[in-house]
Amino acid sequence: MGFFVVPSNYSEKTHPSVIPICVADTDSEGNPIQRAWVECGVVPVADPLRNIAERVLREPWRVSEITERAVHWLSRKHHGSVAAEPSRRVLNHARWYAADLRAGSRRARRKADVELYAAKLQTFPEQYDLISDLLARDTFNRLMQALDRHGSHDIREMASMMLRDCVAAEFEGRFGQSRNAVSQRFYRGVRRAAGAAGITW
Numbered sequence: 421m422g423f424f425v426v427p428s429n430y431s432e433k434t435h436p437s438v439i440p441i442c443v444a445d446t447d448s449e450g451n452p453i454q455r456a457w458v459e460c461g462v463v464p465v466a467d468p469l470r471n472i473a474e475r476v477l478r479e480p481w482r483v484s485e486i487t488e489r490a491v492h493w494l495s496r497k498h499h500g501s502v503a504a505e506p507s508r509r510v511l512n513h514a515r516w517y518a519a520d521l522r523a524g525s526r527r528a529r530r531k532a533d534v535e536l537y538a539a540k541l542q543t544f545p546e547q548y549d550l551i552s553d554l555l556a557r558d559t560f561n562r563l564m565q566a567l568d569r570h571g572s573h574d575i576r577e578m579a580s581m582m583l584r585d586c587v588a589a590e591f592e593g594r595f596g597q598s599r600n601a602v603s604q605r606f607y608r609g610v611r612r613a614a615g616a617a618g619i620t621w
Contacts, residue, residue, distance in 0.1 A: 422444075422445045423442045423443060423444055423445060424442070424443045424445055424453070424455065424458040424462075425440055425441070425442050425443075426440065426441040426442075426443075426458065426462050426463055426466050427440070427466070439470055439480050439481060439483060440484070441462060441466055441469060441470075441483050441484050441487050442484045442488070443458055443462065443484065443487060443488045443491050443492075444488060444492075447492040447496060448492075449496075451495070451496060453491060453492060453495045454495045454498075454499065454502070456502045456506075457491045457494055457495050457498075457502060457506060457510070458491060460502050460506045460507065461491060461494065461502070461506035461507050461509065461510035462487055462491060462507070462510055464507045465507040465510060465511050468511055469483050469486070469487050469510070469511065469514055470483045472486065472511070472514055472515050472518050473485075473486060473518060476515070476518040476519060476521075476522055477518055477521060477522055482518075482521075485517075485521075486514040486515075486517045486518045486521070487510065487514055489514070489517045490509075490510045490512075490513035490514040490517060491510060493513060494506070494509055494510065494513065562617060563610065563613060563614060563617070564576060564579065565617075566613040566614065566616060566617035567579075567609065567610075567613045569617075570612070570616060572609045572612075574595070574605075574609070575605070575606055575610060575613070577594075578591065578602065578605075578606045578609075579606075581594070
């Protein structure tokens with residue numbers, strides 16, 4: 421078994437302050453990993469991948485661990501055909517793997533995500549932090565597109581109003597409902613559109 425290394429010319433002498441990213445060239449099932457996933461998916465976002473390891477796991481040296489899992493999964497799924505936006509895909513999967521590792525498992529992370537989402541919805545009428553959370557994820561645009569496809573123009577308008585920092589009274593005046601009713605309506609619409617589009621958080 422060999423490894424892909426990023427940067428490819430890495431050495432401690434020439435790169436004393438760089439944390440190398442190492443990805444095994446075969447996965448656990450013996451499948452060869454397509455080099456294109458490293459060259460097109462990892463190299464352009466090497467520093468953001470290191471940042472994820474440092475920020476989420478507090479251990480920047482674990483960047484190879486999360487990157488390898490992301491690359492292996494993508495290579496198994498797409499084989500030699502590098503899908504659109506490979507670096508974004510690698511980043512997304514690495515971010516989720518890091519969150520899984522921090523939580524202890526994927527199941528634990530998903531449970532924590534649900535609890536966090538519920539907590540944010542409870543504070544939604546006063547703080548409107550949900551959109552800030554969504555903006556931090558690159559799923560926001562996909563979610564807006566999903567709302568458009570499903571004709572949920574009222575939910576999309578709520579999102580736009582949140583981005584403009586509209587106060588609760590503006591929501592009540594625009595939609596003719598209490599702020600709690602508006603938040604529940606928004607929650608149901610977002611969950612429906614996200615589920616149909618395969619979006620999870």
